Amino acid sequence: RNGARPPEPLAARLRFLAEADRLKTILRGTTIFDGSRRENSAEHSWHLALFAHLLGEHAARPADTRRALRMLVLHDLVEIDAGDAPIHGDHDPAEQEAKEQRAADRLYGLLPGDQGQALRRLWDEFEAAETDDAVFAKSIDRVQPVMANLECGGGTWISYAVDREKLDRRVGDKVRRGAPALWQALTPRIDAWFAAA
Amino acid sequence: RNGARPPEPLAARLRFLAEADRLKTILRGTTIFDGSRRENSAEHSWHLALFAHLLGEHAARPADTRRALRMLVLHDLVEIDAGDAPIHGDHDPAEQEAKEQRAADRLYGLLPGDQGQALRRLWDEFEAAETDDAVFAKSIDRVQPVMANLECGGGTWISYAVDREKLDRRVGDKVRRGAPALWQALTPRIDAWFAAA
Numbered sequence: 327r328n329g330a331r332p333p334e335p336l337a338a339r340l341r342f343l344a345e346a347d348r349l350k351t352i353l354r355g356t357t358i359f360d361g362s363r364r365e366n367s368a369e370h371s372w373h374l375a376l377f378a379h380l381l382g383e384h385a386a387r388p389a390d391t392r393r394a395l396r397m398l399v400l401h402d403l404v405e406i407d408a409g410d411a412p413i414h415g416d417h418d419p420a421e422q423e424a425k426e427q428r429a430a431d432r433l434y435g436l437l438p439g440d441q442g443q444a445l446r447r448l449w450d451e452f453e454a455a456e457t458d459d460a461v462f463a464k465s466i467d468r469v470q471p472v473m474a475n476l477e478c479g480g481g482t483w484i485s486y487a488v489d490r491e492k493l494d495r496r497v498g499d500k501v502r503r504g505a506p507a508l509w510q511a512l513t514p515r516i517d518a519w520f521a522a523a
Numbered sequence: 524r525n526g527a528r529p530p531e532p533l534a535a536r537l538r539f540l541a542e543a544d545r546l547k548t549i550l551r552g553t554t555i556f557d558g559s560r561r562e563n564s565a566e567h568s569w570h571l572a573l574f575a576h577l578l579g580e581h582a583a584r585p586a587d588t589r590r591a592l593r594m595l596v597l598h599d600l601v602e603i604d605a606g607d608a609p610i611h612g613d614h615d616p617a618e619q620e621a622k623e624q625r626a627a628d629r630l631y632g633l634l635p636g637d638q639g640q641a642l643r644r645l646w647d648e649f650e651a652a653e654t655d656d657a658v659f660a661k662s663i664d665r666v667q668p669v670m671a672n673l674e675c676g677g678g679t680w681i682s683y684a685v686d687r688e689k690l691d692r693r694v695g696d697k698v699r700r701g702a703p704a705l706w707q708a709l710t711p712r713i714d715a716w717f718a719a720a
């Protein structure tokens with residue numbers, strides 16, 4: 327180590343954290359709950375972390391909600407390069423996945439080797455949605471925009487012309503898989519909204 | 524339980540999470556790193572969670588960085604009622620603390636008893652800044668705006684007319700206490716900025 331320069335791992339981490347700041351500029355399809363503006367992926371990720379912290383009791387299978395919380399802090403970082411692909415939009419899933427893989431290579435590659443690999447594995451696990459922790463985390467990621475739409479009077483259900491059946495297939499299935507009680511709790515409000523729409 | 528209604532703890536949690544969304548509307552003194560707009564306290568909290576996840580190796584004393592991360596996810600929720608008090612601003616600390624205590628009573632009181640109390644204890648611990656985890660978390664909360672100012676060309680150091688000595692006293696002391704290597708790593712850039720200002 328050269329006494330005049332910060333140790334290299336720390337410098338790499340600080341560069342990564344400065345780069346990560348750009349997630350605050352990635353706008354999602356959904357709005358914040360008051361409907362006043364679009365939500366960005368950084369504040370969305372914060373909100374999901376809080377969901378995970380509070381909702382562990384409602385996981386379908388015993389999940390390490392603290393690990394799920396950390397997954398959710400990371401899960402959208404690839405959008406810095408790949409952008410957000412709205413769940414009700416018509417992007418090509420294979421193309422989006424290829425973009426996100428390249429983004430993960432670049433971003434996690436900025437970190438010291440071991441640490442970059444550990445973060446990458448946590449993101450890979452989230453994406454694969456096979457472990458109990460990842461299934462729970464995915465259900466949280468899917469349910470938060472449903473709550474946003476309910477709070478703001480329809481949101482992306484209007485802008486993307488979503489019908490009740492499509493919502494169930496694209497969103498409900500995943501929420502029920504990881505946290506069925508959440509979907510059950512919201513179903514009366516969802517049904518009422520679509521019945522009135 | 525009444526089969527037609529969600530279990531009460533879940534309903535309470537969902538109300539709390541909807542209320543928490545308002546943290547996205549609380550604007551801080553600092554900007555995001557590109558200087559394009561003010562940062563809100565939700566995306567700030569997300570950024571700090573990522574800092575904690577990556578910087579544990581640099582903690583002054585062995586800290587449970589995962590616990591610190593969870594503290595940082597929660598730490599600004601009181602601003603929903605109490606607002607953000609910029610570190611370089613001239614708010615009355617006693618008045619701000621009283622506002623934050625009332626905010627914590629109200630917000631954590633929305634949750635089921637045990638869970639509300641657990642979150643409140645974690646926030647109290649952060650505020651007290653006595654445990655190793657809280658001292659580390661506080662250093663993260665203080666260092667992120669320093670990086671924002673360095674990245675965007677001065678930021679709140681200009682708008683609040685901060686001098687190098689005041690920065691050291693209000694910010695540097697706390698960063699050094701929890702993560703001295705972070706302050707050391709940033710000092711050359713900080714010194715250069717103030718020397719040129």
Ligand SMILES: [Ca+2]
Pocket residue numbers: 598599664
């Ligand atoms: Ca803060």
